[in-house]
Amino acid sequence: MLEGGKITPRQAIFILVISRLTIPLTALPDLSAPPANQDVWLAGLLAAVPTMVIITPPLLLVLRFPGHNLIQCSRLLLGRAGAVIGLLYVWFFLQVGATCLRLSGEYMTSVPMPETPLSAFLLFMAVIAASAVRNGLEVMARMADIIFPVIAGSIIMVVVLVSKEADVKALLPVMEEGLSPVLHGAFTTSSRLVEILALVMVLPHLNMAKPGVVWKIMLYTVAVFTAFFVIIILAVIAVLGPAQAQTYTFPFMSLTRLISLADIIERIEGTHLGIWLMGVFIKVSLYYYLAALGLSQLMGLKTYRPLVLPVGALLVVLSIWLFDSLPALYRIIQYQIWTPYALVFISGIPLFLLVVAMVTKKGVKQP
Amino acid sequence: MFGKIARKIKVYLHKRQAESQSLSSGSHYPPGKPVSVSLTANLDRVRAVFSDCADIVIREFKIGIGEQVRAFVVFVDGMVDKTLLHQNLLKPLMLDARISIPNQGLNRQRVQEMIRDSTLTIADVKEIADFDRVMEGVLSGDTAVFIDGYSAALLAGIRGWETRGVEQPDTEMVVRGPREGFTETLRTNTSLLRRKIKNSNLKIETMKIGRQTRTDVAVAYLKGVANDKVVEEVRRRLKDIDIDGVLESGYLEEYIEDAPFSPFATVGNTEKPDVVAAKLLEGRVAILVDGTPFVLTVPCLFIESFLVAEDYYSRPYYATLIRWIRFLAFLLTIASPAAYVTLTTFHQEMIPTPLFLTVAAAREGIPFPAVVEALMMGIIFEILREAGVRLPRPVGQAISIVGALVIGEMAVAAGLIGSSMVIVVALTAIAGFVVSAQSDAASIIRLILLALAGAMGQFGIMVGLLGLLIHLCSLRSFGVPFFSPLGPLTVQDLKDVLVRAPWWAMVRRPRTLGWHNPVRQTPGQKPDPPADAAKEQFHE
Structure with a gap:
């Protein structure tokens, strides 16, 4: 094992939920995905079902090999070819991390500090994430313990404070165009749960990595995330209106801006910035860590720590190099590109590996 | 990076130790030189x-x-x-x-x-x-x-020398609670502890540390409550110390702490026997050093700085309120100059308009940028404080006059410093005294946050706070995570962190410390006054 640190199931849930909530808190690409009308919240709610389906292959795969994570499994099953798959995953983690890093920089330059160069934000964020990654998964998990209540409390607070601007009629009519666009939306939303890969990567570090516990973690993650996701989307649609909401770059931030209470609690988008930066930090460090961890396992290193700085440099470069601009970034995370792309990594490759494992009868069979 | 430097220093120190031990064997007291018959x-x-x-x-x-x-x-x-x-x-x-x-x-x-x-x-x-x-x-x-x-x-053993009596310690005053404090004599101190805990399980082991001073050091713990591994670790770390003199427990602190490069102290200290007794009862280990009233306690958690003995002697509601005031004060003292700078220079739009107009009017004509202003005032405050601490009392008044009148009033009147900045600095200073145990760490964090805020605004503050959080979460004190029970979160321990639960509700010891003997009282002791009918019987 590469790291002695252990994390508890609750910490795992917190990390995964924070990480998954980061994108809805800013970009909210689901708004323009089908059904792209007032029914998006319904799609978000129903997404829990396809989510549980697509996360099954990676979980089943990793549970067959206790003490091994996804990349180690693929190496066990396929040898050299497994290393290629491992590299693909490292690339994927880097890409997710870089996307999120770039998003944080774009957010900072577009709203609060337009004159500061983008790379300054990227560097600062990468340095602080590198420091977390160096300290290891355990420290990141502890931070999630503190950050999750803050984020959860702030979201609820924002929604409560903005509720007087809400117009419930904006949510009507329900299922204007029938059920099928909603189901399509549920499917695309479910494909955004890349965090399942994070779970199957850190599984060996999990305290009590029994199959039952692992399934429960996933169940709770999906449940907690869906609850917050639906609350966010309901608030955004009810306050901004479904058509209007799609035009905002950062809908939830715009929502926070509308809060005005007793002439003193107003313009509190600073709160949004604060909680969102915390979330982004957790997400960037998580994928940064996974990339470094995966790479070190592929290279057969005893510890991933020597790779922290090189991977960090790669992350910053990728975050600048992958996207020309914010619209380009948004195009990639739109459902047309993202859903098939992510599904390959979330379900496709693990399903293939699972079939290989079953055919070659490797690993422990789960009941 | 720090780890590498630390390792190098460690290797160097080991070499030094080996050399000096071979030189100084004479001054140690090896057994085997018997008293002569003649x-x-x-x-x-x-x-x-x-x-x-x-x-x-x-x-x-x-x-x-x-x-x-x-x-x-x-x-x-x-x-x-x-x-x-x-x-x-x-x-x-x-x-x-x-x-x-x-x-x-x-x-x-x-x-x-x-x-x-x-x-x-x-x-x-x-x-x-x-x-x-x-x-x-x-x-x-x-x-x-x-x-x-x-x-x-x-x-x-008929020792007897001039000592200071048992007095109320100046550093930890209480309104309600025992007023005695430790003295400079080890025996008096151990007796003060023994009087609090009349139990043979209170073990007090002594050893001598200091090649020249041969200072008596006592390790006190409650057997069966304290974690044996922690006690053993304390013994081991103390035994490894080879120093020529121990004049204060601070010397030992630096040799046994887990994070020598951290601004936070991972070893606690107190002057009050009741505080030490309470910590022993929670499963901590105390280290008493002859010649100083400051007793060290380990493991030490970050949250301990916010807990005061009086919380446990007064009623829980007020204690809880005050505890939250302390959290707020700590946040204010580390972040308020940084927040002021970022609000006035980067994010004016976040302040409600009337408030912003007032602040802007106060800053009208100030020749310095807000961050320089804040830095200057911060440094002036530290100077004033340092001057005030060790001054003889008659001269102290001069400092207050110079500080309050010249710097406070005149600098504002002359238009050198904005009056709102004076308020912010004063607030910072006063809030800093609320959590005095962390005041030195707070000064350092405040400066770092101020610099980050001056450079990057709110983003800088967030990066600084996240860095602080990473640091706090990575620290350990004698095997216990320094930032617990917040990170890692231990929900049952929050009864004595976010609130001060009533005593009858604090059935269990803190999980991170006393996990192997968790129950400290019989559960279900909530007072149950008789119903109305029965109450009337008393009046008959």
């Missing part, structure tokens, strides 16, 4: 050891009548209770030995046993054959009695 030889040795030591008293005398036995006592003048020495040691030996029946037939073979068992009316008498240990005892304040013909000396 009194004259012993006397010569004692005189040689204590040559040029003006405070050493050597008194020669003879015991018994007829065939007298020669003897002498050695003690350090000023460290021995003279009355006890005269009444219970010299008088029995020189006078009573002649008349008392057991000593009548003075048998040279049994004289020492006779003296030890039936002549010296002193509780603490030890027979020691090792010459160097005898000398060590004398230096610690014991009185040594050498008797002709015996290869051992008697060490009588």
